[in-house]
Amino acid sequence: MDTRERILNSAKLVFSQRGREGARMQEIADLAGVNKAMLFYYFTSKDKLYEDVLRNIMTHLFMNINNVTTSAVKPESKIEKIVETYVDLMNKNPYIPGIIIAEVASGADTLKKLLAELKDSAEFTLPQNIKQIFIHGKQDHRFRGIDVEQTILSILGMCVIYFIGKPLVNDILKINGEDESKFLRRRVKHIIDLLENGILIRK
Amino acid sequence: MDTRERILNSAKLVFSQRGREGARMQEIADLAGVNKAMLFYYFTSKDKLYEDVLRNIMTHLFMNINNVTTSAVKPESKIEKIVETYVDLMNKNPYIPGIIIAEVASGADTLKKLLAELKDSAEFTLPQNIKQIFIHGKQDHRFRGIDVEQTILSILGMCVIYFIGKPLVNDILKINGEDESKFLRRRVKHIIDLLENGILIRK
DNA sequence: AAACAGTTTAACCATATGGTTAATTTTATT
DNA sequence: AATAAAATTAACCATATGGTTAAACTGTTT
Numbered sequence: 001m002d003t004r005e006r007i008l009n010s011a012k013l014v015f016s017q018r019g020r021e022g023a024r025m026q027e028i029a030d031l032a033g034v035n036k037a038m039l040f041y042y043f044t045s046k047d048k049l050y051e052d053v054l055r056n057i058m059t060h061l062f063m064n065i066n067n068v069t070t071s072a073v074k075p076e077s078k079i080e081k082i083v084e085t086y087v088d089l090m091n092k093n094p095y096i097p098g099i100i101i102a103e104v105a106s107g108a109d110t111l112k113k114l115l116a117e118l119k120d121s122a123e124f125t126l127p128q129n130i131k132q133i134f135i136h137g138k139q140d141h142r143f144r145g146i147d148v149e150q151t152i153l154s155i156l157g158m159c160v161i162y163f164i165g166k167p168l169v170n171d172i173l174k175i176n177g178e179d180e181s182k183f184l185r186r187r188v189k190h191i192i193d194l195l196e197n198g199i200l201i202r203k
Numbered sequence: 204m205d206t207r208e209r210i211l212n213s214a215k216l217v218f219s220q221r222g223r224e225g226a227r228m229q230e231i232a233d234l235a236g237v238n239k240a241m242l243f244y245y246f247t248s249k250d251k252l253y254e255d256v257l258r259n260i261m262t263h264l265f266m267n268i269n270n271v272t273t274s275a276v277k278p279e280s281k282i283e284k285i286v287e288t289y290v291d292l293m294n295k296n297p298y299i300p301g302i303i304i305a306e307v308a309s310g311a312d313t314l315k316k317l318l319a320e321l322k323d324s325a326e327f328t329l330p331q332n333i334k335q336i337f338i339h340g341k342q343d344h345r346f347r348g349i350d351v352e353q354t355i356l357s358i359l360g361m362c363v364i365y366f367i368g369k370p371l372v373n374d375i376l377k378i379n380g381e382d383e384s385k386f387l388r389r390r391v392k393h394i395i396d397l398l399e400n401g402i403l404i405r406k
Numbered sequence: 407a408a409a410c411a412g413t414t415t416a417a418c419c420a421t422a423t424g425g426t427t428a429a430t431t432t433t434a435t436t
Numbered sequence: 437a438a439t440a441a442a443a444t445t446a447a448c449c450a451t452a453t454g455g456t457t458a459a460a461c462t463g464t465t466t
Contacts, residue, residue, distance in 0.1 A: 018309065037416085039454095161364070171315055
């Protein structure tokens with residue numbers, strides 16, 4: 001792996017654990033096994049590095065979920081697939097929630113800037129695509145007359161909460177490494193169950 | 204209001220917006236309208252101040268929600284009341300989610316320490332109390348055979364997600380000050396609806 | 407092999423920040 | 437009023453940290 005990429009990966013981790021300000025350039029450099037000056041050589045400043053990390057994450061995130069929404073199956077399955085993909089993505093990239101959450105907590109200025117950039121690009125149809133799933137589901141009389149935006153927010157909340165609270169949840173529920181994948185499978189199943197029995201019309 | 208209290212309140216705000224490390228003692232002092240040395244006079248160090256802020260928040264939080272769980276009504280109403288109380292609490296104390304989330308994202312060490320303290324105290328029956336609501340609901344054949352822990356996690360996620368994502372959600376959904384309370388009422392209604400039509404046995 | 411651009415390093419630098427202190431003002435006590 | 441204790445202030449201090457720089461190293465082109 002080349003230097004630039006190693007820095008970016010280390011930065012993801014350190015930013016997610018220490019926060020934007022708590023992160024130390026030296027720690028990122030050490031983790032990447034690189035001289036500190038290299039961070040500035042490739043990324044100019046801490047702020048720019050942070051911005052690049054965020055851009056990298058968001059692009060990754062959008063790409064993954066958009067794949068799902070464009071596959072042609074019935075709305076329930078799409079929603080199920082979104083939940084699965086989302087949880088799986090967080091699980092495989094544990095730094096994602098930390099960074100995004102810290103960013104949003106501090107006003108999300110950088111993220112807003114980024115989204116404004118992406119808005120014009122072709123990829124950025126994600127929110128609309130997800131909305132469409134629900135609208136179609138309602139038209140086809142598969143979903144109840146639920147509030148689409150609220151429901152999306154709820155799904156997001158249910159998917160994300162474990163990863164946000166991970167250290168604490170694991171501490172309280174006593175989940176150790178080996179059990180985690182099992183726990184996550186149970187979590188996905190539960191979210192889908194709770195969700196569907198809430199939004200599906202029963203005949 | 205006395206100096207100590209003013210510092211604590213300012214600290215809540217600044218910690219929530221800037222994060223534990225991003226927060227500057229000078230900014231807290233300025234916001235409180237107090238000489239910086241007073242922070243050290245009353246709280247010894249930044250770490251101790253942070254710990255006190257966290258303790259203050261957690262106690263506040265537990266007290267409020269425990270009140271609900273001990274009132275004697277049917278389980279559905281209790282859950283409804285918890286959602287309402289929770290959302291209301293976050294709304295009235297907007298610094299709460301920010302601090303807790305940043306704390307948990309960074310490993311939650313301080314919070315774990317605090318919870319261990321509280322564990323021995325009389326107040327700390329909250330998780331058990333909430334669990335009991337669901338267990339009773341299931342025994343009374345009002346609730347389906349849902350996974351209690353997963354459901355609690357889901358409720359938490361749905362309640363908290365708006366406040367976590369607030370700057371972004373407001374930006375995307377274009378909610379301005381006046382509409383917020385209306386939005387939150389809709390949010391509470393939606394959470395309860397989604398939840399109950401998921402967990403209630405239909406006859 | 408000389409020249410050149412790209413990459414990496416160690417040693418620095420300026421500054422912001424958590425924290426201290428000694429002196430001063432305010433409040434409570436007798 | 438005198439005295440002691442608590443509260444407050446301005447001026448400092450030590451250090452950590454983001455950022456710079458000049459020199460050295462590496463690989464490629466001619």
